[in-house]
Amino acid sequence: MFSIALLAGCASRPAAPVDNVQPVIDPPTAQPLAARALPELNAADLDAHMRADAPLRYVVKPGDTLWAIAGYYLRDPWYWPQLWDDNPDIANPHLIYPGEVLILTRSADGQPMLARARTERLSPHVREQPLDNIATIPLDAIRAFLTGPRLVSAKQINAAPYVVSFVDEHLVGGKGTTVYIRDIDLDGAPTESYSLVRDSGPYTDPVNGEILGRQAVPVGEIDIDTFDTVSTGRITRSYREALVGDRLLPLEQQDLVRHFYPHAPGAPVDGRIISVYDGVAAVGQYQVVTLDVGEDDGIERGHVLDIFEAGRVVRDPVKGGQVQLPPLQSGQLMVFKTDARVSFALIMRAQRAVHVGDTVAAPQA
Template sequence: MLHFNNKLIGVISGLLLSFASLAADHVALNPTHPERYTVVKGDTLWDISSMFLRDPWLWPEVWYVNPQVENPHLIYPGDELVLTYLDGRPILKLDRKGKLSPRVRATPLDQAIPTIPIDAIAPFLTRPYVVDEDQLEKAPYIVHFLDDHIVGGAGISYYARSIMQEQPNQYAIVRPEKPYKDPDTGDTLGYEAIYVGSSELKRTGDPAKLLITTSEQEAIIGDRLIKVMEQEPLIDFQPRVPDMPIEGRIISVLNGVSQIGQYNVVVLNKGSNVGLEAGHVLEILQGGHEIRDIVIGRGEKVTLPLEKAGHLMVFRSFEKVSFALVMNATKPLHILDWVRPPKD
């Protein structure tokens, strides 16, 4: 289970840094915005931003930091947000008058509202869900289960080909599945890796001996082993628009859902090799395909324009693909829908 830690101050601080001195004339308000809003448990900064702003990722440009308020960059359930104006510019203030300020908290960041719903992406933050062809060729794999087991679950030992180093001693068991293909070039961008479970190295060698410590499904001969490195999962997302032109497609949806909507996790055919990073916000567009003009005939074709259909935020980038969370959708979304930086 993920726990908030001191790194989350970077998240909220980065998201809610004071930009009151900057011109915010271009920040459009939501036509139905409230004048005041009281934060409740379960809110996210994105949700609240959407109430006040047309473009939620522009929240930092209207946030007014009151230095008299303890933790002015953090927002807690019970806090009241007030929309006002300064020199004709919209600003949002935090009003804690008459409320107990959170002076001493055993776990203060656990209670601050997150940028996005972390629960929706938690399983995808650390596990190796994408492997490339080189990784597959070099990865150790299961060749035999001990004690005459045909498949393996938690508590069962097994042998794997060629692990000669003692560290790291933790391995994720994954099962390579379908390749992620670029819909425009046909190139293989990587392979979907189904997470099977975790295991601990007991003895190096060829074969090496390992013990399955946790399992989400039964391991089988041929499953690959990926090294698990100790690292903090990234949860300090700062939504922002990429500063480079990026045009990509949705090529898959995770968790086996057939209809794509809000808070579904999708796979994009662009990754860190083109500068896509966690926190980048992209708009989703539909259309762009050719149709036949049946009125004129003679095989004449017309290219349909792209129409906006929602927004997503990248939360994990691999070399050639990325995982993104759909933040809002104005219509049903589909595989091969387009994504690009938001435009007015």
């Protein structure tokens, strides 16, 4: 944890710890928002997106996110970068902290903008505080995803080393259990730490049935003690009970960063929700979903997409026959991690229950 010297009145507090799961966090940069790809609205258009009850003054609280703060000001929070765009007072909105006061003002061309409140000069009073600046989305909501499925190919999972038995003929294993492993590659310098995973079936394209990859569900982590034809290792971290046949894969780089910029895709998107973290049927705010579109389809971190529930088929009481009702918007999500064929997103808003099979599309301005 970093420390930073702050003047009195700009206090912050450390984020609540999460056992065994810590994402890699990138340091904030001072790059102005104007240098990034952002949705472009003129002053009049941005005014049209402002909430009528937007506060003139807001005190940043611990646990706030940029998305949540923008929701106090904008009907469509994903336009939040323009509240800070070309704002010399807040060159990087990620460098605001709990306790700071934001005021709603206007730029020279009349565009609404947020600025730091000016305060009277105080005599220096320095104290050490943990660095706890504001993230884009609630990190606690995606930390759990680090123990969720990862996408691998059938070739990868079938060629991976596997657990052949546990010490003392145990049927299951947990943290601290010694395990016996086959098929570790002994050539060169073999890896000493692995992710222990279980093949939980395919990610399937809901339209054409194509297999997009396999779901490798993390079970825990293993450190190898001895390398041989049958190697031995020890489970150092446990998310689920380990079973004979579970596979070993390289530890995945957990690059879930704090700072990225919500924006609309530059092209139409035609995707579907194909899976929900932890397998629940109905999805709500701040739950993680998998989409059947990824980097190959132009999807990138920060893309905001509208969610649509497929229209029901009902009977026409007058003319008879069946009528397909139009799709109904049910929420909005933001992509926070991408793969070539799939992407992973957090539900930011849910007006009604979201389901596997719902479609996603670029938002309409």
